[in-house]
Amino acid sequence: xxxxxxxxxxxxxxxxxxxxxxxxxxxxWFRAAPVAAFPENGGACIRYKNLQVAVFNFSxxxxxxxxxxxxxxxxxxxxxxxxxxxxxxxxxxxxxxxxRTFSLRSGGCLNAAEESISVFPVKVHDxxxxxxxxx
Amino acid sequence: xxxxxxxGNGMVGYKFCERLCDRAAGVQVIVYGEEPRPAYDRVHLSxxxxxxxxxxxxxxxxxxxxxxxxxxxxxxxxxEIDRAGKTIRTHSGLTERYDYLVLATGxxxxxxAIEGVERGGVFxxxxxxxxxxxxxxxxxxxxxxxxxxxxxxxxxxxxxVDLGLETHVxxxxxxLMPRQIDDAGSRILAERLSQMGIxxxxxxxxxxxxxxxxxEALEFAxxxxxxxxxxxxxxxxxxxDELAKESGLEVHPRxxxxxxxxxxxxDENIFAIGEAVSHNNMVYxxxxxxxxxxxxxxxxxxxxxxxxxxxxDMSTKLKMLGVDVGSFGDxxxxxxxxxxxxxxxxxxxxxxxxxxxxxxxxLLGGILIGDASQYGLLHQMAVGKMKLPxxxxxxxxxxxxTVGIGEVPDDAQICSCENITKGEVVNQIREKGARTIDEIKxxxxxxxxxxxxxxxxxxxxxVSLEGLGIRxxxxxCEHFDYTRQELYDIIRVKGVKDYETLLDTHxxxxxxxxxxxxxxxxxxxIWNEVILSQATIQDTNDRFLANIQRGGTYSVVPRVAGxxxxxxxxxxxGRIAREYNLYTKITGGQRIDLFGARVDQLPEIxxxxxxxxxxxxxxxxxxxxxxxxxxxxxxxxxxxxxxxxFAIFIEERYKxxxxxxxxxxxxxxxxxxxxxxxxxxxxxxxxxxxxxxxVCGNGGSRPQHAKLLVADxxxxxxxxxxxxxxMFYIRTADPLTRTATWLNKMEGGxxxxxxxxxNDSLGIxxxxxxxxxxRIANYECEWKKVVETPALRGQFRHFANDDGQDxxxxxxxxxxxxxxxxxxxx
Numbered sequence: 001x002x003x004x005x006x007x008x009x010x011x012x013x014x015x016x017x018x019x020x021x022x023x024x025x026x027x028x029w030f031r032a033a034p035v036a037a038f039p040e041n042g043g044a045c046i047r048y049k050n051l052q053v054a055v056f057n058f059s060x061x062x063x064x065x066x067x068x069x070x071x072x073x074x075x076x077x078x079x080x081x082x083x084x085x086x087x088x089x090x091x092x093x094x095x096x097x098x099x100r101t102f103s104l105r106s107g108g109c110l111n112a113a114e115e116s117i118s119v120f121p122v123k124v125h126d127x128x129x130x131x132x133x134x135x
Numbered sequence: 136x137x138x139x140x141x142x143g144n145g146m147v148g149y150k151f152c153e154r155l156c157d158r159a160a161g162v163q164v165i166v167y168g169e170e171p172r173p174a175y176d177r178v179h180l181s182x183x184x185x186x187x188x189x190x191x192x193x194x195x196x197x198x199x200x201x202x203x204x205x206x207x208x209x210x211x212x213x214x215e216i217d218r219a220g221k222t223i224r225t226h227s228g229l230t231e232r233y234d235y236l237v238l239a240t241g242x243x244x245x246x247x248a249i250e251g252v253e254r255g256g257v258f259x260x261x262x263x264x265x266x267x268x269x270x271x272x273x274x275x276x277x278x279x280x281x282x283x284x285x286x287x288x289x290x291x292x293x294x295x296v297d298l299g300l301e302t303h304v305x306x307x308x309x310x311l312m313p314r315q316i317d318d319a320g321s322r323i324l325a326e327r328l329s330q331m332g333i334x335x336x337x338x339x340x341x342x343x344x345x346x347x348x349x350x351e352a353l354e355f356a357x358x359x360x361x362x363x364x365x366x367x368x369x370x371x372x373x374x375x376d377e378l379a380k381e382s383g384l385e386v387h388p389r390x391x392x393x394x395x396x397x398x399x400x401x402d403e404n405i406f407a408i409g410e411a412v413s414h415n416n417m418v419y420x421x422x423x424x425x426x427x428x429x430x431x432x433x434x435x436x437x438x439x440x441x442x443x444x445x446x447x448d449m450s451t452k453l454k455m456l457g458v459d460v461g462s463f464g465d466x467x468x469x470x471x472x473x474x475x476x477x478x479x480x481x482x483x484x485x486x487x488x489x490x491x492x493x494x495x496x497x498l499l500g501g502i503l504i505g506d507a508s509q510y511g512l513l514h515q516m517a518v519g520k521m522k523l524p525x526x527x528x529x530x531x532x533x534x535x536x537t538v539g540i541g542e543v544p545d546d547a548q549i550c551s552c553e554n555i556t557k558g559e560v561v562n563q564i565r566e567k568g569a570r571t572i573d574e575i576k577x578x579x580x581x582x583x584x585x586x587x588x589x590x591x592x593x594x595x596x597x598v599s600l601e602g603l604g605i606r607x608x609x610x611x612c613e614h615f616d617y618t619r620q621e622l623y624d625i626i627r628v629k630g631v632k633d634y635e636t637l638l639d640t641h642x643x644x645x646x647x648x649x650x651x652x653x654x655x656x657x658x659x660x661i662w663n664e665v666i667l668s669q670a671t672i673q674d675t676n677d678r679f680l681a682n683i684q685r686g687g688t689y690s691v692v693p694r695v696a697g698x699x700x701x702x703x704x705x706x707x708x709g710r711i712a713r714e715y716n717l718y719t720k721i722t723g724g725q726r727i728d729l730f731g732a733r734v735d736q737l738p739e740i741x742x743x744x745x746x747x748x749x750x751x752x753x754x755x756x757x758x759x760x761x762x763x764x765x766x767x768x769x770x771x772x773x774x775x776x777x778x779x780x781f782a783i784f785i786e787e788r789y790k791x792x793x794x795x796x797x798x799x800x801x802x803x804x805x806x807x808x809x810x811x812x813x814x815x816x817x818x819x820x821x822x823x824x825x826x827x828x829x830v831c832g833n834g835g836s837r838p839q840h841a842k843l844l845v846a847d848x849x850x851x852x853x854x855x856x857x858x859x860x861x862m863f864y865i866r867t868a869d870p871l872t873r874t875a876t877w878l879n880k881m882e883g884g885x886x887x888x889x890x891x892x893x894n895d896s897l898g899i900x901x902x903x904x905x906x907x908x909x910r911i912a913n914y915e916c917e918w919k920k921v922v923e924t925p926a927l928r929g930q931f932r933h934f935a936n937d938d939g940q941d942x943x944x945x946x947x948x949x950x951x952x953x954x955x956x957x958x959x960x961x
Binding site for chain 2: 031032033037038039040041043044045046047049050051052055058060061068072074076078081083084086087088091092094097099110111112113115116117118
């Protein structure tokens, strides 16, 4: 993927420019799976090394988000199975266990005093979904 | 057709074949293994003594290779590679040409050069043949020792224990498992093993293996001596790189075939994988990195390569002689500035250590002895560099959320999870300006634990707001400016069949966890189509047609209408539960719940259940659950009607019917009411003349007796009235409202309900019956549909990019069955 493609894709994916700002720190763009592996307006879990990552296809918004699969509340590997949606303009996911909801932009918990979750940048190229990691 | 020759048929060589078959068609695979049998599980060799036979340890039977078009030569040692001519030659003289050669030659046991090592009674621990020799020899002696207190050494020690020998472990290093655990951890482990009667001797340098004809003793450098009759050496591994070396491939000075990140050797057409390999000066003596290598090479040969080998996390969790041992990330705190937090309980033999980064933000690694149930979580936190809680010690000590600040309530407690009183909630609304449930949740944590108080908090909010003169319209959420009842009419009148269309035409934003399941329930109630065609709007349990349980596994409940089941079906349930190692429990609804299934197992389990004549019990849905029954007049000397037959009829009629909340029913055969029908959403009690219909009862957190709707009706009338009652409830109740609450809020109460259902005061009786008829006609077993539809089955996997299972699942044993590891500890 050439750099212009990447910039275009990022711009399309992140119109507000609010994705993790330390973009230059991303050292690995992990080719996770084909777009078709992720349900529309829903999520799926992928494995990167030993890390479980929840990836969400917001097809209504034509946006993608990714975060840790572990819900910090009861430490369950479940966020990828959660319902996604929006609070105002904020994209969010609700844990299927107790409906803690988390912003997929900031990782902050929206409805409880809970730890934040890690979020990861996503881009799509040639029908594949890539997740950015700092290692 | 490309010819691929695999040299070595161990675990990694086998895995390579499996991965290549998954990925590539049109290749010919030929495997040469020097051992007499196909690949077996070397990691669990000691099971051989625990009663497992050689076939149990097999990775796959010989027929598997045949079925996949793989030619397997066992007992055939490859002795030469002609790299120029691209052929190999075996000890018996077979030659064969290759396009690609994959060396999976593994390793051999490292035998230190100690005087007397050649004596009879000295063994290595590597192959099934070794085990057979050890077993035969052990039958004649009573005291044995293992040289090597590492991972493999302790595994070998287990074998000796299983063979009934007095067992000793000799380790050169000052501690056990020196590569995985620290001194304190080793002390605890050693204590536990000593309690089992195993002699632990660390810091012992063996000078001589003494004996006269037979083995008599080990003599150590410190002058001490240990009398034993047999010795198993398990002091490490040596990569089997001799074939590569003789063929001129680059080999590491300390052993191991040198490979690059694509697992290629110094020859373009030769790959090497597993323990035989030296990558970046590392030899990996565990099976997981070997599997990763196998996968990478298979992908390259299949032309689908997407990743390279970047070294491997050597974190590991296992049971050593029944003691949990976990070691992950930077286990020893070698990272500069790292700070350890240590928990030690010598009484219970538990040691836990976590290493925190200098800035206190991340978990670097740790060691768990005696209780590794948190391994999955902690390992994830370290790998993912997740933020630590402010008190990281809570990760290994005690656990769980602290109960609120403990203010003395001045009114009734409404949230027992968070200990919140009604006064606090009211205060939030009146003084703090909270206007929505979400604000109250966020500010007070009410409703965020079990969620059982949510309806009460909703009521408090409504009443308080009304008290403040604020008009409340019970719209669904921020995305739909309609009530559930309004949406019911919109969907039905406009023929809306899917969520996205409804959101486009009548909503805004992207939806949320409130409106998606509510609309999903409406669509299911109105059209009764298979819900998984819109999987991502279904709530937790409906998305995977099973009940999510602690730890993230699911439970499975087949329908057992009326609680009547044949012995054959009971046996089938037991057999399937045993096959999948499921926890079984009888439910309150007279059926059997099977717990602990992984998401990827659900379709298989259901395929097995359906083959035995079971169908979905909808235990996961806001739908009809069960119709409980007593045995009635067929057996009971008091019974006046056949309650079982009627319960089965009713359950079959309404099975799969989706509603604003779950619905339960019961049929009792006489006035003694053994089926507890008056605690159900609808209950039928037999009389001499027919049936009494009770409605809107409830168990749960606020039990409520059902109200008598009508007495002494005949069977046909009874069914017609229940049709109307259920349909009226489905059309008019708010989301997640049980029939009891629905009736409590209904203006006019049960008299009004009687008017609508029995007197047909609204003139909708016929319509309600017709709608019910449609639903019943549209019923199909969701699980049957999933099992038969590959696209739906494909949704049941944990990873989208990997066929693996969730390796963070963790179980403990309780009363002979498996249970999830503790919620707060996992």
